[in-house]
Structures are given as C-alpha cells and as structure tokens.
Amino acid sequence: MKPLQEKLSRYLEPQKAKEAGIYPYFRAIASEQDTEVMINGKKVLMFGSNCYTGLVNHPKIKQAAIDAVKKYGTGCAGSPFLNGTLDIHKQLERRLADYIGKEDAMVYSTGFGVNLGVVSSLTGREDYILWDEQDHASIIEGRRLSFSNSLKYKHNDMASLEAQLKKCEPDRVKLIVTDGVFSMEGDVCKLPDIVDLAHKYNASIMVDEAHGIGVFGNGGRGVCDHFGLTDEVDLIMGTFSKSFASLGGFIATDEVITNFLRHHSRSYIFTASITPASTAAVNAALDIMVEEPERQQHLWDITNYALEGFKSMGCEVGNTETPIIPLYIRDNNLTFLITTELFNEGIFVNPVVSPAVAPNDTLIRFSLMATHTKDQVTEALEKIQKIFRSHNLIP
DSSP, X not given: XXXXXXXXXXXXXXHHHHHTTOOOXXXXXXXXXXXXXXXXXXXXXXXXXXXXXXXXXXXXXXXXXXXXXXXXXXXXXXXXXXXXXXXHHHHHHHHHHHHHTOSEEEEESOHHHHHHHHHXXXXXXXXXXXXXXXXXXXXXXXXXXXXXXEEEEOTXXXXXXXXXXXXXXXXXXXXXXXXXXXXXXXXXXXXXXXXXXXXXXXXXXXXXXXXXXXXXSGGGOOHHHHTTOGGGOXXXXXXXXXXXXXXXXXXXXXXXXXXXXXXHOHHHHTSOOOXXXXXXXXXHHHHHHHHOHHHHHHHHHHHHHHHHHHHHHTOOOTTOOSSXXXXXXXXXXXXXXXXXXXXXXXXXXXXXXXXXXXXXXXXXXXXXXXXXXXXXXXXXXXXXXXXXXXXXXXX
C-alpha cells in the first residue's frame, strides 16, 4: 500500500457508523425533492431540504429548464470569461441586480464558488477580512485562500467584532463577512449593529443570503431587505440551490466591484458557466417568488407552528428565528442513532455533528418548505416527541 492510501486507511469513522447501523449519509432519493420522497421504495417525509420555497418540482420551472435545453443544449463548454456566456446569463444577472437592489450582479456555477472566488480575491496582503466563527465553510475556504489578515469574531458577538476592528490599520480595507441566516443554528446576523460598526470603522460588508432569500424580506429578497439595509451592505451573495430550486449562485454589488471580480475571481474565470437549464430555472423561480407572496407567508405560518410545537414539548432549539430549527442532542452517536430511528419512522432529517459543530453542540437540523402541510408537520412533531422521550431528551 502506498503512503497516501496507508495514511487514509486509518480513517474508519464511516465504517464504524455503518457497522452500528447508524450511518446517515448518502441516502439515495428516487423521486422529486418534494415534501415526501421515495427512498428504498419507502415514502419518507422530507424535513432535510434547503428549498424553503418548495419550488423544486414546480411545473413552470421544469418547463423552463426543458425549453432552455432544447434551445441551448445541456452545457456551455467554457467559462463566462471566454465562450461560456449566454444571453440568458446576462438577462438573469440584470434581473438579479434589480431584484436585490444593486447596480450589477454576477452569476457563478455554484454558491460555494461565489464565496470562494469573492472572499479570496477582493482584499490584499495589508487588508483585513473579519468573519463570524459560524460562517459557512465556503466563506472560510475563501478567506484561507486570501493573502489578507484574517480576524475571527465570536458568533453574533458585536463586542468581539469591534475588538477585532480596533486591531485593523485605519487606512486599510476592512471587509466584514457574515451569513445572513446561519445555516445550522437558524439564527440571524445582527445586521443593524454590524452596519453601525462598519460606519464607525470605515469597513465594508458582505452578507451571504443563501438561507435568507426566499424566507425574509419583500418578495423573499433576504435579510438585508428585511432590515431595510440593502444600500448599507456592499456585497450580497445568494445561491440558486435553495429557494431558487436550481444550481449556481450570484454576487450582487456595485459595478466597480463586479468589474474587478470579472477579471480576478478565479472560481468565476476558471469554471464552466452555469448550465442553460439551471439558468432558466432560476429565472422562472424568480417570477414565482415575486408573484406569489402567499408562498412565503405559508412558510412562516408552518415555521411558527413547528417552533411552538418543539418548544412546548421541551426540545432545545437555541436561538433560531427561521425555518431552520436545530434540535440539540449534544452527543455524536446519539445524534446518528436518533436520525436513523426517525428515518425508520418515515421522517428524514439531517444530523449535524463534529467537526461541523463542537462535540457538545451536535444537533438534528429540521428544516421546512413552503409546500409542507400542517398535517405533515404534526406527524413529524409526534414522531420526534416519541423518539426524544425514549432517549430522555424531553420530559
């Protein structure tokens, strides 16, 4: 065995979980990503999706994707920088800029690629990136690739952020990067306070709206719109793989910044463009999100119903304010076991364990879509209550 394989062969955690019958990953779905899915011939209620709008199987979106394939084919065979720009890409960028409320927007092939390419390229060696310790992995990877000074602040702790800002040279670029909605805990960034600090220390702000768009704001425009602070945020990032029911991502900002990014962001320049089908799907999803505000209202109705149910049964849900509801277990193996037991009861949820979170912060991530019914949520609450009680997690 070569040294590489010998080293990696010592990683046996997945095998141990499989032997114990509690391995929860790569469960193959044989149907549309709906509120109910088929896995191994069994119907399961889906409470692990990030498609908060529930648009993945909307007929208008599917037809738009089909029509785009017929016109443009299945791929672009090149990056946006060279031969991979289609007219529908430019159309979508204009629509996204208008939707978010910025001068310009750039479409990337993935949301991960947006954060990787933007965060890594905007600031220089003598500049600063200030980031929340609970920021998404794509932000963390972007700041790792940057040559800038990296300053981490405690989660949603404004005193910690200010302490880090005080360390920065006053005349250098300072970029504060935060999730709008934190993807595991479901809490919301303290954007008004961040804006105040940015004014005080002459810093710029980038907000990752991956889990905020479709949920917060007028027409689902996100947390920045919800707080009325879109103009105060320099860069707003979004992804298409969640509320837009597709694949890809974007950055919306001013034209000075996009001009630089189009010629320096490596995950944009050196990655093939988003597919025609994905682009058309986003365009159609954008129409529905704006035209059907009742979809967003229903999402909040069932979110509040679920939150009240979990709190009344005694579950620990942390500081969530969103359709992402963490159910804290605080034990890796027990989190796996309960995920498996819930799956056997017909409830699909996602386990979140270390190193994604600290070992004593492990949780089950219960997430809602606008297409869930009250009856489906009630069924999930009842089954979760039964299993949590059997493990003495609730009274």
